[in-house]
Amino acid sequence: MTTTLRRAEGAQRATTLELFYDLVFVFAITQVSHLLLAHLTWEGAGQALMVLLVVWWSWNFTTWATNELDPESTPVRLLLLGLMLACLLMAIAIPEAFGDRALLFVGAYVVIQVGRHAFLAFAAAGRGTIERERASRILVWFATAGVLWIAGALADGSARTVLWIAALAVDYGGPLVMYWVPGRTGMPEGTWRIETSHFAERFQLFVIIALGESIVITGATSSELELDAARAVAIALAFVGTAALWWLYFSSVAQVAESTLERARDRTNVARDVYTYLHVVLVAGIVVTAVGDELVIAHPGDDLPTAQLLALVAGPVLYLLAQDLMRWRIEGGPSPSRTIGIVACLLAGLIGIVAPALLVAALLALVLAAVVLSDERARRRRGGPAPAGQELDLAG
Template sequence: MTESNHDWLRKDDVQSTKASFPELFFDLVFVFALIQLSETLASDFSIGIAAEAILFIFALWWVWIHTTWVTNLLDTEIEPVRLLLFVLMFCGIVLAIALPKAFTDMGLVFALAYSAMQLIRSLFALYAFRGTDAASFMTFFRITAWLAVSSALWIAGGLAEPQMRATLWIAALAIEYAGPAMRYWVPSIGASPPETLDISGEHLAERCALFVIIALGETILTTGKNAASHMDNAGTPLVLCCAFLSTIVMWWIYFHDGQEKAADKAEETAQPQATAQYLFTYGHLPIVAGIILTAVGEDFSLSHPQEEGSYTYAPALLGGPILFLAGTAWMKTVSSRFIPYSHAAGVILLAACFLSVPFIANFAIQVLATAILLFVAVWEYVALRRRMPRAA
């Protein structure tokens, strides 16, 4: 008996809410992509390179989170869905290889790999829902139409000169990021009705948490590799300890009182699709971007510990933790309706540290950033402990 595309949909059982081995295998490509991005930034962190990196962070997150939405709806233990992930993995490897030179001689390769991942995945989902779920089918029809427009801009940018390339790629990303907010409105068809996709909020929360672990793991890998090549510097042991501690503290801040509440909120809400969009699709972007920029700042402080601070590198050394705290504060506020004042205080303190940048060395900026992150974690831990008896 042949397998119908109806059998490709995710089953409603306990196991279906857990990340599958094919999904975890797929994530390995993004470990490579994040390492490529981090090393490119650390080697030449100028304002122009930083702007390009922001574009790449937006692109990598968007292709990953949209693939996660599709695997949330489909059964990844079925062979056709596994084959889809393998194809996307190969395209992801090509994309990661081209990333460091995307604004020089490999722009078209990057654009083709990115567009292929977006369109192949969307067309596959379109076929999977054909004849099984009319509302979901039309939603993916709209998504495919939007991605076709953005892909044309990606490819046109890959063929253009670097300055025009950036403009076209920013326009492509703007279209893609506006899509969910506008419910993929298409002329003559209109916008997709709300809550058309039967998603599992718990599964999305777990997948996003795993991507945060990937980003934190990439931080440890690149920091360890950079420290090994700079052990002759007197400040390396101190910066390495701070870098490792800041990674642990970021893990603690995200997982100790944030991730589980986000999963509960996504699973228990009456509007799972809308909640997942602003809690995960959009809400996790600053968290991931903050971790990546923090890793870049740690790499730079390892390679130039005694060098006087500069506003060229401060956006990574201090801006990364600011983005991370702002993102986790948003996630926790949405999940629990309780504003984490510790995070707000951390953002203010980190922003104030920008005033001291020209007067202290890079390793001192790193120590300050780590101390503030630790202060936030301790404050939140104590506040939560005090609230527990009242809740009981």
């Protein structure tokens, strides 16, 4: 009965099926970027944020599930392929998620969440196992949120917004209370079995997906415009910025997070806070940065309107803030280089009130490059890559 579960034998790695499953999220992240770009208002930003949180939650919980499921099992393969199809439909609906395709968007999402955990609760594990008990409790939460999601899709205007915010609160609030269900005893933290190498790798791959989407937007936007000197510089700055985002994450933060998770006594809570919650802030920063890059490439010599300037600056700020918050969660204090970087990005935004987009982009790229250099100096002080237990210095 439990043949769908992974065997606890050594370190696990992401499988080709999981990588194939991730492909649909390249499209989904691109859709979120386009949604924000098309609606650069506070309302549009709120809608894009909600859509991103939905996309993230669908991917995130599949990752938690596949950390324990055996992707070589036929039932698990069929499950992932079915979830992938539902994710594709959800992504297709994103541009009209708050319009004519609201029901398709949330309907696909509810099918993903409820279907996955119905499988976990009734097919993946035997009766009386902790896996079945855990999955059944999460299923109760997803089903409750699902009612609110569907009700919101059938409503209009502010009623839809209120119902969807309530649904999102249920979805994101569940892990904070360990999916407590009335009449049942609480679940201990050890209820989740987390294989660190696989779990961390999956989230690192999602960061790559988001960064890849930035490269795609840069290339797609540039290919449709006439190239001159200013635009060529804008393209180069967009690439430098994206490369800096990669460097800042994979040269320090990814290692810090994985090492911390490996050593943590409360591994479930660390995985929840650092990966499930804070990585979505990181991804949001990448998405908004991609939007800012597209705006600069399209209008390098223009003074950007307020909304566009905010988008340009908000991307790097969110990205550095996410890494700062990770440092707070891991060590109880900020990363000085990232805190200074956030302030410097905000100052660049103030300069953007009277300066063209290209200058602001150059200043932001310089800020990110300076934080990278700070990381590299910290690495040299340590004498190279730090051993486990000594790599918590996020350029501090």
